[in-house]
Amino acid sequence: MRVEIINTGTELLLGRVTNTHLAFLAQSLLGIGLRVERQVTVPDGVAIAEAIETAMARAEIILITGGLGPTTDDITREAVAETFGRKLEFHQDILEDIAGKFAQRKLAVTDMQRQQAMVPEGGTVLPNPNGTAPGFIVENDKNVAIVLPGPPRELRPMWTDTAVPWLRQRFAGRLPPVHEMTLRLIGTGESKVQPLIEPGVHAFDPIEVGYCARPGEVDLRLIAPDEARLAKAVALARERLAAHIYAEGTETMEQAVVRLARAAKKMIATAESCTGGEVASRITDVPHSSEIFNYGWVTYANLSKMSELGVPANLLETHGAVSAEVAAAMAEGALQRSGADVAVSVTGIAGPTGGTPEKPVGLVCFGLAVKGGKTATHQRNLSAERTTFKAMAAQLALDLVRRALIA
């Protein structure tokens, strides 16, 4: 079964908003055994009907987003009705629903809203609890068109709560079973992972292998038609990549750290120089992180490293702020002041200036202090522009904490 997505909206083609619909819908479709073959963005206007016709010739299922608003350039309803050869029908119950929502906001219903109560004849209405215009589904003997509103906070619940169940029921028995697992890897890359697992997992074919690379990281996705094959492929990948796997599925590094720390009832502290608070910020992105994180320092100067974390002045003089010695002292200072169980420190040269031949831009030192343990230090050279450097260094710092928690 072929799926195509048509995103309508001049604002997308002017670059005013980023299209987040494709990634959201594609991931969701994959979970029910459907793949997006093609996606197109067209401006509001006549291009919509033309895009629908082109897609109808290629794909059984067409998702169309946007253009359901009340203004004159919102013509998706008309375009779908035209391409499917249907009239638009007025739905009194939709108008009443809209009128109720408007009354709450003390607004009066006009002809513009009447327009939003029109649905191609024979269409299935998809209620919109988070906005005005409902979505709808129209089908003929060859094609299904699912029409969704443009705002993500309206589209997403409508899709998940009503469109997906409709698809599952409509195509029951025809959607292929999909079993998938993503292993998230750090400290390696696609070109290293591929030869390690690609001949091996294909012993359990049909196995599909996918990679999604980011700076310093790669996600490995394994897809199989049944649970048994997937389990074998995942077991092999886990065995060969164990040292690099930091999370599975959609879990992020910081979610893994918070989960592990909560389970172990360990408190974390952070002492950051070059990452400037990004490590702490990512930990606190995770709900309930307050159970495992109370103290973070951003010591962006020698003076603050000394006064807040007790880094000895002579260490800074002898080794410089970006050194294993200072990283160790920062982590130990954070551990001591916070009373935490694990403290991580980061100090490096984010650039664009500040590098020297001995200590170039991109150099970063990490310290990891553990209650009752020996402090460890690590050094890396991350060649990336400033914000990518920060993100990579923060990710590595979080990974050190993660490894300490599972050790």
Place this chain on the structure above:
Amino acid sequence: MRVEIINTGTELLLGRVTNTHLAFLAQSLLGIGLRVERQVTVPDGVAIAEAIETAMARAEIILITGGLGPTTDDITREAVAETFGRKLEFHQDILEDIAGKFAQRKLAVTDMQRQQAMVPEGGTVLPNPNGTAPGFIVENDKNVAIVLPGPPRELRPMWTDTAVPWLRQRFAGRLPPVHEMTLRLIGTGESKVQPLIEPGVHAFDPIEVGYCARPGEVDLRLIAPDEARLAKAVALARERLAAHIYAEGTETMEQAVVRLARAAKKMIATAESCTGGEVASRITDVPHSSEIFNYGWVTYANLSKMSELGVPANLLETHGAVSAEVAAAMAEGALQRSGADVAVSVTGIAGPTGGTPEKPVGLVCFGLAVKGGKTATHQRNLSAERTTFKAMAAQLALDLVRRALIA
């Protein structure tokens, strides 16, 4: 002149990554008087050549992203060569450049990299200082194809530094003059801004007005065919929206803060609870922020607020951690300990749990302490999920610093 964009990459259609190319390229194109008429995402494979052919029939300029990597599914080079009827030529200098980059990373060049040194004959090479494969431009008497690498950190500088200047020169005199200005507004929304400026600026028509809304913010973009009209429209908008404008053009809030602080030679300090280090991290995203930022605290518990910032225990007991009183004490403690000129504090309830009827999730209090001045506090209720809440609260905290710096 019509422009279409073809984004290649199965990972986009599987939803593994969000397509950020369209918004980036569209905004940039608008700045040189070009608009994207249509965008399509196709999987790696035969669909690429087909999409190029379709686009060539409709548009003069075609931008193609992705598929320049070293693996077998990277076939954009071949697809462009095929549709333009050109052979692929090997470029020794490209291979040498790649070999140099590989040598730095202690990697050996293989046939895979040789493949990346191929360019359709007659093509203009676009160097890639941030990656392996160069981009290229191919043209015939009707069409121009600009081929760019998929990773944003490679695509963006290549686009800005070489493709845009090439387009400007190639189509000199044919690109309509575009004069534009973006005013970035906080504390207001599109529906409030529109009636304030829309009848007014159209006195200087042709003026195009665009809005880009984000939670708690909106960018107002004014576009005119000449400098004089633009200046009048901008003057009117500045006058009517003065209190909300935090930056102009592409400057971010944190860039504005760092710029203002550097100019005024003022040091900033941060004391964060609910934002968890995000304010500090955003300040330190900006190059040279070390000149104006040395001290940041993440005090995510009562104990750390007391021990690190000297917040009195009785304030925490009487008013609670999320209160104007504690926000003020945090900011004052940060100012004192850091010796900075301006200190900002944030304390709030990020959720999803921790709210009460009196202090619901989303409540946030800010403190602003200024050397030799009176400490101010502010309170807001931001109803948004956790990470959006954090981002909005961090933005408001930075805006308080910005206002203090220009006061």
